[in-house]
Amino acid sequence: MPCADIGLIGLAVMGENLVMNMESKGFTVAVYNRTRQKTEAFVNGRASGKNIMDCYSLEELTSQLKKPRIVFLMIKAGNAVDEMIDQLLKCLEEGDIIVDGGNSHFPDTIRRTRYVESKGLLYVGTGVSGGEEGALKGPSMMPGGSPAAWPYVKPVFQAVCAKVEDGTPCCDWVGEDGAGHFVKMVHNGIEYGDMQLICEAYQLMKAGLGLDNEEMSRVFRQWNQTELCSYLIEITGDIFGYRDEAGEYVLDQILDAAGQKGTGKWTGIAALEEGVPLTLIGEAVFARCLSARKEEREAASKIYPHQKLSFTGDEQAMIEKIKDALFASKIISYTQGYDLMRTAAGTYGWNLNYGGIALMWRGGCIIRSVFLNRIKEAYEEKPELENLLLNDYFSNTIKELVPAWREAVAFGISRGIPLPAMSSALAYFDGYISNRLPANLLQAQRDYFGAHTYERVDRPRGEFFHTNWSGHGGKTAAGVYNA
Secondary structure: OOOEOEEEEOOOHHHHHHHHHHHHOOOOEEEEOOOHHHHHHHHHOOOOOOOEEEOOOHHHHHHOEOOOOEEEEOOOOOHHHHHHHHHHHOOOOOOOEEEEOOOOOHHHHHHHHHHHHHOOOEEEEEEEEOHHHHHHHOOEEEEEEOHHHHHHHHHHHHHHOOEOOOOOEOEOOOEEOOHHHHHHHHHHHHHHHHHHHHHHHHHHHHHHOOOOHHHHHHHHHHHOOOOOOEHHHHHHHHHHHOEOOOOOEOHHHOOOOOOOOOHHHHHHHHHHHHOOOOHHHHHHHHHHHHHHOHHHHHHHHHHOOOOOOOOOOOHHHHHHHHHHHHHHHHHHHHHHHHHHHHHHHHHHOOOOOHHHHHHHOOOOOOOOEOHHHHHHHHHHHOOOOOOHHHOHHHHHHHHHHHHHHHHHHHHHHHOOOOOHHHHHHHHHHHHHOOOOOOHHHHHHHHHHHHOOOEOOOOOOOOOOEOOOOOOOOOOOOOOOOOO
16 A cells, blocks of 8 residues: 655755655655665665665656655756656656656746646646755745645645744745746846855955955854844855864865856846846856856966055955945845846746745745845835835845945955956946936937837837938838847
């Protein structure tokens, strides 16, 4: 007789730890991995004596599951997911549920949801954030897909996910088809932005002020007691102070060439497609790309040597300005990320709960921070809020931070310290609060060379005009469109 509450396929780091988490919450879990040895090693090792059933075929796995069967995939995103779905469809029945817990691209999840539903089954694409520790102790989970699946997966998901102080689970239904994976993608984009901002603060203090690792460790530990309190600030303080067996700082031994898995890039592409100015996250992605060109940078540094300028001002005051610049830029990062989610929700017909998303990110995930409480409150106060900068708390905070933000960015620029995220955040802010931008000249240029037309300040929006600027063109104008 079937006795497993859920099946999980894929026993890599995240899969293993999720299984252990599920079992610790009282669920019996059937597991399968395409490599038999990995399954055997797991059940005979850390899973020994637990309510975890080893299976060596998909048929065996699905036969052990209570109905409706729930099969959780923790496998590499891409074609492997499609192939596994097709194999599972041969073993499952109408009403059964397939869950993809990997970092799948949201258009794939939209397509897969429709495909699986066409076969009479249900599909859930859920973002899972928190890394190895989160998977074991409680991740943030962002499920979307077939709404009818939520009542069945909810008890499992909300049992294993992280909880905030009052016990509220960091998991709730996000929306239809690809909404869950879209929100996870934006989460990862914001993560890219947060990490890049922290790295820029690090370089301002190291290259600009000459602080050593121990001093920066103390700074970050202090910052973690302020409005910047977050997982990433916390671990950065630990990283600065960590030494190897020889007493050397491990950070100083790490090559400055960043890797990436693609979710930040997807966020940038989605923003371009939606016409959302996601400038900070885009620059964070490009900063990783530039860092990867290590050899080119080394060659260029010999051609364009930096003139190192000593700092003679108030060191503590500048550290405080860097902190303010980091916080202001962080607000912009979330502002842009939420703008993307709001815009995409309109495109795809998703009914997203923006305050609820902030709640889901308050625990378990990589970007968890006290700051998210403010976002939750902003959307509780006004669910239809167009931009976080229009909220009273954020507008008042930004107004206080702007002078220090400008000084920190100027300090970095004057010393040749690259600040792509902080400076682009400031440029976005200055652009957003400008009631007049030079786009009128841009439109004139477009009309001059391509007859693309323009609107006028003295006429209603939606009326378009063309000028024969050179005297040689005709009266024919190009069609108006936004690509």
